Amino acid sequence: MSTVTPVGVRDADVVTQTPPAAGRRGWVGYLTMPLILAVVxxxxxxxxxxxxxxxxxxxxxNAAALSTAVGEHVALTAVSTVITLLIAVPLxxxxxxxxxxxxxxxxITLLTLGQAVPTISVLVLLAVMFLFLGFQAAIVGLVLYAxxxxxxxxxxxxxxxxxxxxxxxxxxGLSRFQVLRRLELPLAVPVILAxxxxxxxxxxxxxxxxxxxxxGGLGDVIMAGLSTNRVLxxxxxxVLTSVLALLIDYLAGLAENLLQPKGLRSTRS
Amino acid sequence: xxxxxxxxxxxxxMIRLENLTKRFPGTQRNAVDGLTLDIHAGEIVVLVGPSGCxxxxxxxxxxxxxxxxxxxxxxxxxxxxxxxADQLRRRIGYxxxxxxxxxxxxxxENVATVPKLLGWDAARTRSRVDxxxxxxxxxxxxxxxxxxxxxxxGQQQRVGVARALGGDPQVMLMDEPFGAIDPITRERLQNExxxxxxxxxxxxxxxxxxxxxxxxxxxxxxxxxEGSSIAQYDTPxxxxxxxxNDFVRDFIGGGASLKRLSLSRVRDIELASWPTVSAADSLxxxxxxxxxxxxxxxxVLDTEGRPARWVGAEDLRRGAGQSLDRIGTVPQAVVESxxxxxxxxxxxxxxxxxxxxxxxxDGRHLGVVDIEQINEAIRSMRHSAVAEARTEFADGRTxx
Ligand SMILES: Nc1ncnc2c1ncn2[C@@H]1O[C@H](COP(=O)(O)OP(=O)(O)OP(=O)(O)O)[C@@H](O)[C@H]1O
Ligand SMILES: [Mg+2]
Numbered sequence: 001m002s003t004v005t006p007v008g009v010r011d012a013d014v015v016t017q018t019p020p021a022a023g024r025r026g027w028v029g030y031l032t033m034p035l036i037l038a039v040v041x042x043x044x045x046x047x048x049x050x051x052x053x054x055x056x057x058x059x060x061x062n063a064a065a066l067s068t069a070v071g072e073h074v075a076l077t078a079v080s081t082v083i084t085l086l087i088a089v090p091l092x093x094x095x096x097x098x099x100x101x102x103x104x105x106x107x108i109t110l111l112t113l114g115q116a117v118p119t120i121s122v123l124v125l126l127a128v129m130f131l132f133l134g135f136q137a138a139i140v141g142l143v144l145y146a147x148x149x150x151x152x153x154x155x156x157x158x159x160x161x162x163x164x165x166x167x168x169x170x171x172x173g174l175s176r177f178q179v180l181r182r183l184e185l186p187l188a189v190p191v192i193l194a195x196x197x198x199x200x201x202x203x204x205x206x207x208x209x210x211x212x213x214x215x216g217g218l219g220d221v222i223m224a225g226l227s228t229n230r231v232l233x234x235x236x237x238x239v240l241t242s243v244l245a246l247l248i249d250y251l252a253g254l255a256e257n258l259l260q261p262k263g264l265r266s267t268r269s
Numbered sequence: 270x271x272x273x274x275x276x277x278x279x280x281x282x283m284i285r286l287e288n289l290t291k292r293f294p295g296t297q298r299n300a301v302d303g304l305t306l307d308i309h310a311g312e313i314v315v316l317v318g319p320s321g322c323x324x325x326x327x328x329x330x331x332x333x334x335x336x337x338x339x340x341x342x343x344x345x346x347x348x349x350x351x352x353x354a355d356q357l358r359r360r361i362g363y364x365x366x367x368x369x370x371x372x373x374x375x376x377x378e379n380v381a382t383v384p385k386l387l388g389w390d391a392a393r394t395r396s397r398v399d400x401x402x403x404x405x406x407x408x409x410x411x412x413x414x415x416x417x418x419x420x421x422x423g424q425q426q427r428v429g430v431a432r433a434l435g436g437d438p439q440v441m442l443m444d445e446p447f448g449a450i451d452p453i454t455r456e457r458l459q460n461e462x463x464x465x466x467x468x469x470x471x472x473x474x475x476x477x478x479x480x481x482x483x484x485x486x487x488x489x490x491x492x493x494x495e496g497s498s499i500a501q502y503d504t505p506x507x508x509x510x511x512x513x514n515d516f517v518r519d520f521i522g523g524g525a526s527l528k529r530l531s532l533s534r535v536r537d538i539e540l541a542s543w544p545t546v547s548a549a550d551s552l553x554x555x556x557x558x559x560x561x562x563x564x565x566x567x568x569v570l571d572t573e574g575r576p577a578r579w580v581g582a583e584d585l586r587r588g589a590g591q592s593l594d595r596i597g598t599v600p601q602a603v604v605e606s607x608x609x610x611x612x613x614x615x616x617x618x619x620x621x622x623x624x625x626x627x628x629x630x631d632g633r634h635l636g637v638v639d640i641e642q643i644n645e646a647i648r649s650m651r652h653s654a655v656a657e658a659r660t661e662f663a664d665g666r667t668x669x
Contacts, residue, residue: 168369171334171442172383172432173359186373261373263416 033250037243044239051232060224060233066240072216073244076135076207077200080142084199088147089192092154093180108152115148119206127213138215142206146199153195157188186261193259197252204245218244282343283440283472284308284331289340289497291326300326302496303340309489310439313466313473317483318493318500318520324476327497328442331474332361345439359386362433362441362471366448368425370417376402376428377413383435401431404465423454430462434469444476459485480521484509484528492517506532510650527611529650530643535613535627536606538646540636543624545570548577548594552585555593559585566622568600569593574633576600576626600626606635610646613638 048061059065095104123141126132132140161184169179211219218241225233285308291301301323308314316324329335331342333354341350349357370379377398384394399409405427417425426446433441446462447455463486466473477483483490484505492500492508494516501513509529512518521528544562546555548571559567559582569578571594580588580597588596602620604613606627616625617638624637 162367162369162372164365164367164369165371167334168363168365168429169371169382171332171358171361171363171365171369172435173355173357173386174382175355178386183371263371263373263375263418 030254033246037247037250040239040243044236048232048236053232054230056228057230057233060221060230061236066221066236069216069218069221069237070240070244072135072210072220073204073207073218073241076138076142076210076215076217077203077244077248080139080146080203080207081196081200083139083143084146084150084203085196087143088150088195088199089154091147092151092158092192093185095151096155096158111148111151114144119145120209120212123209123213123215133213133215135210135215137213138207138210138217141209142203145206146202149198149202150192150195153198154188154192157191157195158184160191161187187264190256190260190264193252193256197249197256200252201245201249204241204248208241280309280311282307283310283345284474285341285343286327286331287341287343289327289330289342290338291323291330291335292338299338299496301330301337302498304497304499306491306499306502308472308474310472311470312488313475313486315475315477315483315487315490316493316497317477317480317487317490318497319495320478322493322495323497324478324493325444327493328444328474328476331440331442332358332363334358334363359383359436360438360440362435362438364426364429364433364441364443364446366445368417368429370425370428370432372417374416375413376407376415376417376420377409379417379428380432380435382432383438387436397435401434402428404434404468405431406461407431422450423458426450426458427461430465434471439472441471441473443473445478446475447482448477448479462486481528484531492520506650527614529647530611530614531609533610533646533650534606535604535608535610535638538610538638538642540627541624541639541642543568543626543637545634546580546593548572548592550593552589552591552593555580556582556585564622566597568626568634569597570634573631575631576603576628576634579622602626603628604638605630610638610643614643617643 053061091107094100095107119141122144123137126137126140165183165187166179169183170176174182207215207217208219208222210217211223218237221237221240222234225231225235225237284306286304286306289301289304289306290299292299304323304327306314316327318324326335330337331344333342333349337350341348343349344357344360370376371382377395380398380401381394384397389397398413402409402412407424407427412420412424412428417428420428429446433443447458450458459482475483475486477486487505489503490505490508491502494500500516500520501508503513506529508517509521509532512521544558544564545568546558548569555567555569559580566579566581566584568576569580571577577594577600578597579600580593584597598621602616602625604616604625604627606629613625613627617623617640624639626637627635629635
């Protein structure tokens with residue numbers, strides 16, 4: 001990956017600054033995904049409830065254990081995403097300022113290489129080399145992996161802002177900081193948010209690996225099913241992870257639409 | 270000695286560029302090379318010249334969007350070459366061709382940009398926004414809450430002008446503001462802008478590569494050659510009638526004489542007379558007047574003195590027994606005295622008797638313009654400009 005391309009954004013969006021017209025989906029469109037997810041969860045519940053569980057299965061498949069796993073999983077995803085944003089967005093801003101032009105390619109290459117190393121290797125390395133285990137170690141692994149999409153989208157988002165708009169802003173006496181805060185960032189929001197959404201989805205999925213270093217999450221359920229050879233437990237873990245991923249993606253999509261600056265929305269006056 | 274116009278006190282210099290030079294990094298020659306230029310308060314100065322000659326670079330050095338390599342910029346007597354650029358820019362309106370409106374902000378918010386930067390309170394800002402939108406002929410109630418992409422190109426450009434006027438700057442910089450707009454809308458925006466300028470009297474630096482726009486908009490025109498070197502800096506009249514060199518002549522192009530005609534008004538020249546009769550007169554009376562003149566028709570005026578009919582000898586013969594305002598033809602080529610000679614010429618070309626009838630603002634007959642007078646006007650413009658250029662030259666030589 002040598003050129004800077006945004007993640008999760010279609011070409012046309014970058015060019016015209018008009019992300020998909022979500023406002024037109026209407027209520028039916030907004031309700032479809034939650035309904036599907038609810039149906040999946042209820043079916044799963046009824047199916048598991050209708051089965052005679054052995055003691056090993058029962059140890060994993062009870063309300064307390066499952067809600068702990070889901071809670072940990074959500075925490076892993078949320079914390080890692082927040083930290084990712086706190087690192088990647090400011091870094092993206094810095095790397096699009098004129099004075100960092102020289103170090104830019106170097107840092108991007110470095111981070112892209114970093115992303116090529118699988119998260120699982122990072123986690124194992126952390127555990128073996130630094131005896132660093134548990135929730136915090138898992139967060140480090142997740143953040144390292146999710147930085148790149150957010151960083152690249154932040155940079156692309158900032159760079160695609162119309163040069164004339166910025167020049168007009170400077171010409172009217174906005175300081176460099178005011179140009180950044182009032183013009184560049186708001187106009188980059190759609191592309192940055194697309195990166196955030198990507199990071200969230202990556203993190204929900206990758207957080208299942210946290211179980212290898214005692215980080216908790218739904219990975220625990222899947223692992224328990226694998227090690228005890230209980231297919232039902234594996235399936236429940238996998239389905240819950242998928243439902244969570246789809247739900248988070250859905251919510252991120254909603255946020256994207258809400259945070260989109262009004263003037264950039266497809267016309268609906 | 271009598272006071273000649275040249276020795277009258279010069280208007281205040283608002284912008285003085287002194288030996289202004291810009292070399293972009295990595296280029297071999299100066300984009301702007303030692304430009305010195307005085308711009309007087311309240312004037313529109315047009316920078317015009319071929320593509321790449323350095324117009325935009327020159328203009329952007331005035332508000333230091335481009336920092337000069339050397340030289341000085343003096344604004345209202347104050348050297349602003351190294352002062353705080355952000356503060357400086359709030360005092361200078363800035364309009365660019367691509368409008369640069371902020372797409373995520375409403376029209377009202379766009380126009381409020383500079384007032385907010387200057388720390389005006391909400392009430393004052395709001396009334397200023399409405400005032401500015403009205404000034405550029407946009408209904409504030411209708412457009413205040415819209416977003417830029419909900420406007421046409423011409424409307425966006427109007428908002429661009431309103432926004433630039435936000436902080437009531439003394440100076441405005443405009444880079445081809447009407448360049449990307451269709452000819453009809455451009456014409457309208459130019460006229461609106463000139464009317465606006467007659468009220469606000471800003472000092473304006475206006476960049477264009479279109480000589481016709483320069484002649485129309487400029488109080489003074491600087492024709493620039495490569496490196497922003499001045500080929501001629503003068504009023505449109507003098508540039509058209511006494512181009513300083515071949516470069517200027519070529520740049521003005523073929524239609525210089527015609528262009529000149531749009532600079533003078535019908536009221537500025539002496540009108541020719543044409544035989545007239547009153548509508549109440551008899552046909553015999555009209556016959557006599559016509560025979561005594563060497564023209565082929567008489568102009569019939571109504572009781573108010575307004576042109577009513579053209580009546581020729583043939584009309585008189587055929588219309589025997591009718592009153593004068595019933596025969597002949599309705600005058601077509603009629604202009605008011607504030608029309609330009611170019612307007613008069615346009616009418617004249619198509620007119621039946623090869624003259625344009627001139628009336629005052631109430632429509633009363635003043636006289637006519639024929640081709641001879643247009644020729645005469647062109648000749649005298651050229652003479653006076655040449656004479657003036659000579660005296661200035663002589664003055665310049667003898668001045669201490
Ligand atoms: N940022 C830059 N870097 C290098 N050279 C530049 C830069 N901006 C302008 N130039 C060069 O400086 C010269 C003057 O450019 P400028 O934009 O002022 O021309 P202009 O008279 O406005 O032309 P046009 O009518 O095409 O807009 C040109 O030769 C151009 O190539
Ligand atoms: Mg230019």
